[in-house]
Amino acid sequence: MPRAAGRATISDVARTARTGKTSVSRYLNGEQHLLSDALKQRIEQAIRQLDYRPSQMARSLKGGQTRLIGLIIADITNPYSVDVMRGIEAACRQHGLTLLVCNTNNEVNQEQHYLQLLSSYRVEGIVVNAVGMREEALSMLQQSQLPMVLIDRKIPDFACDMVGLNNHEAASQATSHLLQQGFEAILYLSEPVGAINTRQERLLAFRQTMAQHPHLAAEQAETPLNDGKKLEAVLHEFSARHRGMRKAVISANGALTLQVARAMRRLGILWGSDIGLLGFDELEWAELAGAGITTLKQPTYRIGYAALEQLVLRIQQGMDAPVNEQVFSGTLVVRGSTTR
């Protein structure tokens, strides 16, 4: 009989099967060829009878591999992150790894907490989807000697593998499309750029592309996600300033595009006819909103998959191997918001 409270242990099984712990352990670890059929039978039955399941805790305490990978996501609400996650998961399955997901909800405390947790559970590596994560938090990560790969984010003075979008190319592509469509004034809208390299790169590419056409108006504005009023003001003024010209807005990410669309709707501005609209990140509802919204779609699944492959590589090679950065190209999905 198993001990009153708690689950059965390997000793319980051994006792029930009238043998020693060693044999049970061997049975569990695929060294069954070393056991007599009779013993195997007894062990098998004991396990079933006691509903025994080995404790991973104890197992990996002993120093074995955990085959665990941690994923730290700053905002699970972000479809981009979820899509990337699917790629990571697929790759994990491929490698016989198990993924543990931690959502930090954009809170620095949580980041630290989860990092410590994952580390103390001896995950073999972590993927950090840092969109929105602050520098301070990431520097904590640096401390831990865990193999790690960053998604779509580089940190100054922090050598770390990274996988993400070719932001420069993507932003150029987006801007060029708008120019080709004959827009004469373009507003590049993003959340506060700060020191976040992803945002900087996109903005830079926009500026460089526009710089080739000095007679056109290239504007830029930053607005937080939750300030609808400010967004309306920015949009309204941009619109007014370029009355009579063909004008368009680029939104730097999916979450922002939603807010932009809402603001335009409140203002009674129609994308497609009154103004052009192009957003980074594919949206499942892009085709349903008004005339449709043109997006720059990221290969999220591939990014996630590649990130995990990179992590596996890092785990194999150790922390001394040179840092690797890998970027993928985006795809422009043209819809009604940028065509006549």
Added chain:
Amino acid sequence: MPRAAGRATISDVARTARTGKTSVSRYLNGEQHLLSDALKQRIEQAIRQLDYRPSQMARSLKGGQTRLIGLIIADITNPYSVDVMRGIEAACRQHGLTLLVCNTNNEVNQEQHYLQLLSSYRVEGIVVNAVGMREEALSMLQQSQLPMVLIDRKIPDFACDMVGLNNHEAASQATSHLLQQGFEAILYLSEPVGAINTRQERLLAFRQTMAQHPHLAAEQAETPLNDGKKLEAVLHEFSARHRGMRKAVISANGALTLQVARAMRRLGILWGSDIGLLGFDELEWAELAGAGITTLKQPTYRIGYAALEQLVLRIQQGMDAPVNEQVFSGTLVVRGSTTR
């Protein structure tokens, strides 16, 4: 100096601080009032110097609480699930619990795998967001004696705490709204109902409500999420069959609503003018799609929060306490798709 490979252990710290493991352990566990200041100093420094971090593995192996909660999600892609998760997380924080998220990607294997994993890591309880999960998989869960609560799903012959939507009320509410708006023919569209109680309840309530108006047309159809052609056919025929009447479609969940909207668009049917449309689950883009889509919004955050509270209760009370079921009311958010 810490051992060459691997991290420092409590013994290393003890040695460096010229003391015993016990004192270090005490220092770690908030029993600092039992230590002399001098010792405290030495330990603190040793910890910093060695970058020591206690192994949760070892700790909980010893029999302590893990303060870990597992969340099994069938489809992380589903915004409903993600929203519920946010509620769970908030409640976890409140209780000093840490949430480990596992996405089974609707694969039965994964469900088993994760369940075993979580169980072997001694999580104190699990929340199962079973939308889409198959019965077989859930019966596995039943085996494990883990405290558990189901989200929006009941399983026959399986006594388990549950938190979810008041499906009957919600579906009645939705149907009544359509009737009030003067729709004369209503099509209730859902994924295959099967034995899933949530889907059955919604459908039943629809039928009962419609039964009070025998002169009106109450239709029902089931279609898988990925079969756009079938969806178009169903919609087209429904439309044709009731030409000249005011007709509407109820979509049984958010993911389906997206497909329905796409299909209507392909068919050139406009919701709001040609046909009514009402979907379960709030959609962030509901106001942006055409005339806007009326939704039945679930209090997802509260559902998640309540689920975790229930789990905590279950953990405290043990597995013998009577089963508890808790349902919340939905809210109708009326938009252009169901008004003239």
Added chain:
DNA sequence: CTGTTAGCGCCTTCAT
């Protein structure tokens, strides 16, 4: 106040 000791459940030599 502080250190010694004995496990937690498992894996792994090392004997038998």
Added chain:
DNA sequence: ATGAAGGCGCTAACAG
């Protein structure tokens, strides 16, 4: 082919 013994890192009696 099988089992006994030791130890992974930590906590919790139980002495000093």
